Amino acid sequence: MIKKITLILIMLFTVNSFSQTATVDTQVVTSEKNSPSIVVERGPYLQTGTPTSVIVKWRTDIATESVVNYGRVLGALTKKETNRALTTEHEVALSGLTPNTKYYFNIGNLTEVLSESVSGDMYVITAPNPGTDQFVRAWIIGDPGTANAFQRQVRDAYYNYVDTTATNTGKTDMMLFLGDNAYSTGTDEEYQSAFFDIYDEMFKKSVAWSCLGNHDAYSADSATQSGPYYDIFTFPKEAEAGGTPSGTEAYFSFDYANIHVISLDSHHTSRAIGDPMYNWALSDIQNTKQDWIVVLFHHPAYSKGSHDSDIEDRLIEMRENFMPMLEANGVDLVLNGHSHSYERSYFINGHHGLANTFSLEEITKGGNTVGANGKGDGKEDGDGAYQKADTDPEGAVYITTGSAGHVSGGELNHQAMYISLNKLGSCVMEIEDDGKGGQNMVIKFIRETGEIDDYFTINKTGVTSIANTNEPKSESGKVHYVAGSDLLTITVDRNERLKKVKIYNNIGKLVKKSRKKTINVGKMPKGMYAIEITTKNGTYIESVTIE
Amino acid sequence: MQNGIKKTLFIVTFSLLSAQVFGHGDLTKRINEKTREISESPKDFRLYYERGLLYQQHIEYTKAHEDYLKSKSLGNTDKALQYRIAEVNYLAGDYNAALKSITAYLEVNGSSDVKAKKLEAQILFELGAYKKSLYAYRYVIDTMKDLRPEDILEYCDIILAENDKNQEVALEAIESGLKLLGPNTLSLQLRKLDYLKNSGQIEKALEQYNYFILEYDRREFWYYKKAMYLAEMKRPKEAIISLKLATATIDRLDMKFKNMNAILKLKEQIKSLEAQLK
Numbered sequence: 046m047i048k049k050i051t052l053i054l055i056m057l058f059t060v061n062s063f064s065q066t067a068t069v070d071t072q073v074v075t076s077e078k079n080s081p082s083i084v085v086e087r088g089p090y091l092q093t094g095t096p097t098s099v100i101v102k103w104r105t106d107i108a109t110e111s112v113v114n115y116g117r118v119l120g121a122l123t124k125k126e127t128n129r130a131l132t133t134e135h136e137v138a139l140s141g142l143t144p145n146t147k148y149y150f151n152i153g154n155l156t157e158v159l160s161e162s163v164s165g166d167m168y169v170i171t172a173p174n175p176g177t178d179q180f181v182r183a184w185i186i187g188d189p190g191t192a193n194a195f196q197r198q199v200r201d202a203y204y205n206y207v208d209t210t211a212t213n214t215g216k217t218d219m220m221l222f223l224g225d226n227a228y229s230t231g232t233d234e235e236y237q238s239a240f241f242d243i244y245d246e247m248f249k250k251s252v253a254w255s256c257l258g259n260h261d262a263y264s265a266d267s268a269t270q271s272g273p274y275y276d277i278f279t280f281p282k283e284a285e286a287g288g289t290p291s292g293t294e295a296y297f298s299f300d301y302a303n304i305h306v307i308s309l310d311s312h313h314t315s316r317a318i319g320d321p322m323y324n325w326a327l328s329d330i331q332n333t334k335q336d337w338i339v340v341l342f343h344h345p346a347y348s349k350g351s352h353d354s355d356i357e358d359r360l361i362e363m364r365e366n367f368m369p370m371l372e373a374n375g376v377d378l379v380l381n382g383h384s385h386s387y388e389r390s391y392f393i394n395g396h397h398g399l400a401n402t403f404s405l406e407e408i409t410k411g412g413n414t415v416g417a418n419g420k421g422d423g424k425e426d427g428d429g430a431y432q433k434a435d436t437d438p439e440g441a442v443y444i445t446t447g448s449a450g451h452v453s454g455g456e457l458n459h460q461a462m463y464i465s466l467n468k469l470g471s472c473v474m475e476i477e478d479d480g481k482g483g484q485n486m487v488i489k490f491i492r493e494t495g496e497i498d499d500y501f502t503i504n505k506t507g508v509t510s511i512a513n514t515n516e517p518k519s520e521s522g523k524v525h526y527v528a529g530s531d532l533l534t535i536t537v538d539r540n541e542r543l544k545k546v547k548i549y550n551n552i553g554k555l556v557k558k559s560r561k562k563t564i565n566v567g568k569m570p571k572g573m574y575a576i577e578i579t580t581k582n583g584t585y586i587e588s589v590t591i592e
Numbered sequence: 593m594q595n596g597i598k599k600t601l602f603i604v605t606f607s608l609l610s611a612q613v614f615g616h617g618d619l620t621k622r623i624n625e626k627t628r629e630i631s632e633s634p635k636d637f638r639l640y641y642e643r644g645l646l647y648q649q650h651i652e653y654t655k656a657h658e659d660y661l662k663s664k665s666l667g668n669t670d671k672a673l674q675y676r677i678a679e680v681n682y683l684a685g686d687y688n689a690a691l692k693s694i695t696a697y698l699e700v701n702g703s704s705d706v707k708a709k710k711l712e713a714q715i716l717f718e719l720g721a722y723k724k725s726l727y728a729y730r731y732v733i734d735t736m737k738d739l740r741p742e743d744i745l746e747y748c749d750i751i752l753a754e755n756d757k758n759q760e761v762a763l764e765a766i767e768s769g770l771k772l773l774g775p776n777t778l779s780l781q782l783r784k785l786d787y788l789k790n791s792g793q794i795e796k797a798l799e800q801y802n803y804f805i806l807e808y809d810r811r812e813f814w815y816y817k818k819a820m821y822l823a824e825m826k827r828p829k830e831a832i833i834s835l836k837l838a839t840a841t842i843d844r845l846d847m848k849f850k851n852m853n854a855i856l857k858l859k860e861q862i863k864s865l866e867a868q869l870k
Contacts, residue, residue, distance in 0.1 A: 270738035283774035292777030588840030
C-alpha cells in the first residue's frame with residue numbers, strides 16, 4: 046500500500062514537473078499546511094517577467110508581511126525576499142535571477158507559509174535573454190471576463206491542448222490578455238470572479254500581460270492610472286523588460302526571447318499621430334532588433350463583428366494612425382479583441398481604408414496582400430505559409446479574437462479576413478524552428494470544444510540576428526582599416542597631397558587629428574567613427590568601425 | 593490646448609451632424625436598453641445618471657448633460673454626478689458652466705480631489721486663466737499618486753501659455769517629471785529636446801540628440817534627425833558627419849531591418865539631405 050502511494054506521488058511529481066496546466070481535480074496540490082491563520086484570497090500571480098526578475102503579487106484577508114521563498118529545487122527554496130510592511134496587497138520583486146531558468150516559490154509572511162504547491166505547480170521560468178532563438182508559446186485571451194461556463198470551457202480547452210500537445214507539453218511562456226478581462230465594469234470583485242478565480246492555476250506559473258479594454262476602463266482611469274486594472278497589473282514603465290521607457294502602464298513594451306511585444310491603450314489614451322503614445326510606439330518599434338514584433342490593443346483595426354471598424358472612431362484611428370507606422374517598421378502580428386468573435390486576416394500590408402475597399406485582386410503599390418501566398422489560407426498543408434524574408438520584410442496578420450468569454454455575432458464579412466467565425470475560443474501563438482535556419486510563427490484558434498477551427502503559419506527566414514560585421518566599402522576608397530588592427534590607413538592618389546585627417550566619434554565629437562597617412566587607433570575606444578580627410582583636391586568624409 | 597478647443601468643437605459639431613455615421617458599437621445598444629429601463633422607472637435618478645454616462649461616451653454631450661440635470665432634479669446628490677456635470681460642460685466647450693460646476697464640487701467635497709483639481713486646471717486653461725490653472729495643476733503634479741507623462745506635458749503647456757518665454761520653467765518641470773517617472777521616459781525627453789531647440793539652446797539641443805544616440809540600440813533615425821537640425825543651424829559639415837554615421841549605422845543593420853520601408857525611406861531622406869548640403 047505504501048509503495049503504491051509512493052509510486053502515485055512520484056508519478057504526480059513527474060507529471061507536474063513538465064506541466065503548467067494541471068487541472069484542479071487531479072494534479073495541482075496547492076497546500077495550505079497547518080491551516081494558516083491568514084488566508085490568501087488572490088494569487089499568487091506573476092507580473093513583469095524579465096530574464097533576471099519577476100514580480101509576485103497576492104492578496105491576503107489580513108494585513109501581514111510579504112515573504113517569497115524561492116529556489117531552483119522544489120524541496121529547497123533557499124532564497125528569500127521579504128517586505129516587512131504590513132499589507133493585504135502584496136507585491137514582491139525577485140531579482141538577480143538567471144535567464145531561462147525555472148524557480149519554484151511559495152508565499153507567506155515572517156512566521157508561516159501561506160500558499161505553496163508541494164507538487165511543484167507554483168513557479169516562474171525567467172524569460173530568455175533578448176534575441177534568443179527558441180520555442181515560445183503564448184496564450185492569447187480576448188474579452189474573456191464573463192465568469193461564466195463559456196469562459197471556463199475556453200480555458201479548459203486550452204489547458205487540455207497544452208497538456209496534450211506533442212511538443213513542449215505543458216509550456217505556456219506568457220498569457221496575453223486583450224482587454225475586457227472582467228465584465229461588466231472591471232471592478233475588483235468582477236476581476237476576482239472573472240479573472241483570478243478562472244485562471245488561478247495558470248497565473249502561478251505564467252506571466253500575465255494585458256492591454257486596457259473598454260470594460261476595464263469603466264472602473265479604471267488612465268488619466269490617474271488608478272482603479273482595479275492599474276492596481277491589479279504591474280507593467281514596466283521604465284523598460285524594465287526591454288523596449289523603450291513609456292513612463293506609464295497604459296502603454297508599454299517588453300521582450301521575450303526574440304519577440305518584441307508592444308501593448309497599446311486604444312481606449313483612454315490619445316491615438317493621434319504626434320501625441321505621446323504614438324511617438325513612444327514609433328521610437329520603440331524603431332529601436333528593436335528582435336526577430337518578431339507582436340502588437341496588442343483592444344479595439345480592432347479590422348472587424349465586422351459586434352464592432353465595426355468602418356464606423357467606430359477608436360478602431361478607425363488605430364488603423365489609420367498606427368497601422369502605417371507599425372507596418373513600415375516590420376510588425377508581424379496584430380492582436381485585438383472588442384468584437385466577440387474570431388476574425389483572421391490574410392497576410393496584408395498597406396490597406397488602411399474601409400472593409401469594402403480591400404481586394405485580393407488589388408495589385409497597385411504592391412497590392413493589399415504580401416507575397417505569393419499572401420492571399421492564401423496561410424496553412425502549410427494548404428496554400429502554404431505566409432512568407433517573410435530578409436529581403437521582403439513586409440506583411441502582417443491581424444486577428445480579432447474576442448470570444449474567450451462569449452460571442453456576439455455581427456456581419457463577420459470584413460473583406461480583409463480570410464476567416465470570420467462567431468465561435469467561442471482563444472488563440473495560441475507558437476514560435477518554433479523551421480529546420481532551415483528560420484522560424485515559424487504558428488497561430489491556432491482553439492474552440493471551447495477543443496477543436497482547432499483555424500490555424501496558419503508565418504515563416505520568417507534569417508531570424509538569427511547576426512551583427513553585420515562587414516565593414517562597408519569606403520565610398521572614396523581612401524580609408525582602410527582591418528578589424529582588430531591598430532592602424533588606420535589613408536590612401537590618396539599620387540597627385541593628391543594629404544593635408545589633414547580628423548577623426549570624430551559616434552556623437553560627432555572631434556577626438557583625433559593627424560597629418561599622417563597611417564594613424565594608430567589602437568588606444569581609441571571601440572566603436573563607430575567618422576573620418577574627415579582633407580587633401581589639396583577636396584574634403585571627404587567616411588565612416589569606420591574600430592574593433 | 594488651443595488645438596484642444598478646436599478639436600473639441602470639431603468633435604461636437606461633427607457628432608451632431610453625423611451621429612449615425614460615427615457609431616460606438618455596443619454603446620448604442622446600451623443606451624437603448626437604458627432608455628427602456630427609464631421608460632419602466634421614470635423616477636429613478638440612477639438610470640438617468642447611467643444613461644448620461646453612456647451618452648457622454650458616445651460624444652453626445654447635450655443629451656448627457658440633460659440626463660445629468662434630470663438625475664439631479666430627481667434627487668441625485670452623489671458627488672460623482674456633480675463631477676460629471678462639470679466634465680460634460682468642459683467637453684462640450686461650455687467652460688464657464690464647467691468652472692461653476694467644478695468650483696461647487698470642490699467646495700462641497702474639499703479641494704483635495706486630485707481628479708477634480710485636474711479638471712479645474714483644464715477648465716481654467718481654456719478660459720485663459722493661466723495663473724490659476726497653473727496653481728491648480730501644480731497641486732495635481734504634487735499630489736497625484738501615479739503621474740503619466742501626459743500630465744507633465746500638459747503642465748508644461750500651461751506654463752508656456754502663461755508666458756511663452758518660460759522655456760526654462762517648462763524645462764525644470766520636464767526634469768522633475770523625469771525624476772518622478774524615470775530618467776529615460778521618452779515623451780519627456782522628446783519634449784525636452786523641443787524646448788531646447790525652441791529656446792535657441794543649440795549646444796544643449798545637440799547634447800540632447802547625443803543622449804538619444806547613445807541611449808538607443810538603433811541610432812540611424814537619431815543621427816538623421818540630428819543632421820536635419822545641424823543643417824537648419826547652418827552647420828553643414830557636422831550635418832554631413834551625422835549623415836555618414838547614419839548611413840554607416842544602416843549598413844551595419846541586419847538585412848531584415850535594412851529592407852523595411854521605414855529604413856528605405858530614411859535612406860532616401862539621407863541622400864536628399866546630403867545632396868542639399870554638398
